Amino acid sequence: MKKIILCAIAIMAFGFTNAQKARFGVKGGLNIATIGGANDANSLIGFQLGGFAEINVWKKLYIQPELLFSAQGAKFDGYYGERDYTVNLNYINVPVLAKYYITKQFSVEAGPQLGLLVSSENIEDEKSVDVGFNLGAGYNFTDNFSVGIRYTIGLTSIYDYNDYYDDYDGYYYDNRYSNNVLALTAAYKF
DSSP: OHHHHHHHHHHHHHHHHTGGGEEEEEEEEEEEEEEETOTTEEOEEEEEEEEEEEEEEETTEEEEEEEEEEEEEEEEOOOTTOOOEEEEEEEEEEEEEEEEESSSSEEEEEEEEEEEEEEEESOSSBOSEEEEEEEEEEEESSSSEEEEEEEEEEOSOSBSOOEEEETTTTEEEEOOOEEEEEEEEEEEEO
């Protein structure tokens, strides 16, 4: 985890020294989130909002560090007379993406993400740090306005405690419950 943070800082520092090749912007959009590994989890609609830098490193290749507030989690159906409930997880996410422009308008991106939990609701034993990997694509309508789609695959469990022993069949289970988010965003570059 320290390596990811140090790498992100190094990339941002490199970008700021080459400011003539960097553009900055703001972005926001819709999250469709769920918790992977939970069989009864349903999608939760949330949002994300933040800023980014797009730093040209070589021809059509860019590095794009971002700082985003992201509302994530999942909805769960209540069983045996229990009420339905929603797990809300709010993160400050720091993705660092490699972005490649296939054409002037169309780009693809991939890279790691570090998330810091700022608040939670209806969950116990949650972890304060989340790690994920992003895959996405974007389309530039103009030099300043673009839209994007991105899927974040959770790599770590959101719970500190995720193992259990099933008394019924006598087996020990190791479950990993991870954040999975599909994001649809709009961005404006200055």
